Amino acid sequence: MSLRRTPLFEIYEAYGAKTVEFGGWEMPVQFSGILAEHEAVRTRGGLFDVSHMGEFEITGPDAIPFLQFLVTNDAARLSPGMAMYSPMVYDHGGCVDDLLVYCFSAERCWVVVNAGNIEKDFAWMSAHTDPFRVTLTNRSSDIALLALQGPRAQEVLQTITSSDLNEVGFYRFVETTVAGAPAVVSRTGYTGEDGFELYVEAAWAVPLWREILDAGQPFGILPCGLGCRDTLRLEARLPLYGHELAEDISPLEAGLGGFVKLDKGDFIGKDALARQKAEGVSRKVVGITMEGRGIPRQGYPVYHAGRQVGYVTSGTQSPTLQIPIGLVLVSADAAAVGSTLQVEIRGKQVPCRVVKTPFYKRAK
Known part of the structure; x- marks a missing residue:
């Protein structure tokens, strides 16, 4: 089976990428070297291609109630411009995936899922759309995702966008333009550092990658691969699906009890998680x-x-x-x-x- 490639694959070689298979994708494990890239993100900044992640769009009058039923965190607290992290579990409490929810309005949300789980997650969510008045669309092929992470990330990004990034708080996002590209810019992160995620139409991926690295050159920003992304997230104790979370590992066992809201109403897996919490993991x-x-x-x-x-x-x-x-x-x-x-x-x-x-x- 041939590996999938992101819209940025065509320029990997120009930046010295060494690629590996990851979740069915051919992805850069490193550019200049894992240690150098790790150090850059901790001290200055690094740019990641994470376009292999999946994006689903949920529209309709029941977008929020639908999400509330699917995930363990409290989607009802979301308002436009807010993002939320949450596990999504099976009836027995094991994890389907962990994901991000982006609320654009009461009737439009995005869900961002792990690359290796796109088909599984979409099938799982599609199977639970009834009786909710929603339309679920897989937009993963249309959207590219770049992540600029590190203590100088805001300084770099501010030079190529007119939006005031001081107004984009943690787990918030804004619809804006970056270097001419219409983008959804959020501030969530997966490295333990400050930083931003930039969601753009796939055709903008290559020019935006180049613009960010050009803007970041005076700051020492490096292109980074999945190798240092893993060491960075592990130092920050951030879970990775298939490792700390899996079909046979619940969010409570993984230490993510803060993202399981048993008092929010009914949701898939609630009974199993409530029993696990009462008995102790x-x-x-x-x-x-x-x-x-x-x-x-x-x-x-x-x-x-x-x-x-x-x-x-x-x-x-x-x-x-x-x-x-x-x-x-x-x-x-x-x-x-x-x-x-x-x-x-x-x-x-x-x-x-x-x-x-x-x-x-x-x-x-």
Whole structure:
């Protein structure tokens, strides 16, 4: 099966991209190098092509009630110009996906989903449109998505847009133009840094990419790949579907209870999540730092007091902290901060410790 390509694929080579398969897409894992790109985002800024993400448009009188029934967070609190993060779960409480909701009006919203879940999510949402008065449209092929992240992101972007970016608060968005391109510009982020997402029609992707990098050159902005996006989000303890969230992992187990509003009314999976909360989760996703040599990788077994209690969901050598870090899904009795665990790495049980997360938090 051939891999899908974003509208920016044609210029990857010109910027030195090394591509890999990701969720059925041929995507840049790096341009100048993962460590250099990671450092750029933490200290200056980086530009990502995340056009592989999916965008669905929901229109109709019941757009908000439809979303309220589908997701665990409270869509009823949304007003025009607001964005919201939320898990979306099955009846048993496991995750269909985690997503962003953008509210343009009471009768028009976008849902932004993970690239590898586009078809699955669209089928799931389509199956639940009745009895709601909504039209659900998959606009993923029409829309390109660029993400400019880092402490200098606002300075760079402000030079090529007339909108006052000070007025775009966290989890807010505005419809504007950037370097002549009509764009939806939001401020959500997936790196632990400040930054913006720019949704544009696919034909604008290449000229906008070039304009942003040209504007960012005096600031040291770099094109960035998915390699550093993963190390950045892991340092910030942000979940990745297929790792910290999955069909068999609930938002409560993943530590996302703040995005599960059991008091908002009926929604898919409410009963299962309410039962899980009342009984207490039997396992939790927690952070670890290694105390012995070795890097924890996804799937590695985790032990406590001589028995296997879970596995690594994500792990890396933290470029910012210069230590091996990871997220693990372990039984609740082994999840307390300060607990000593062991990760099996190449046949050896290497000690690690449960720590508070996020591992990295930017200065305000």
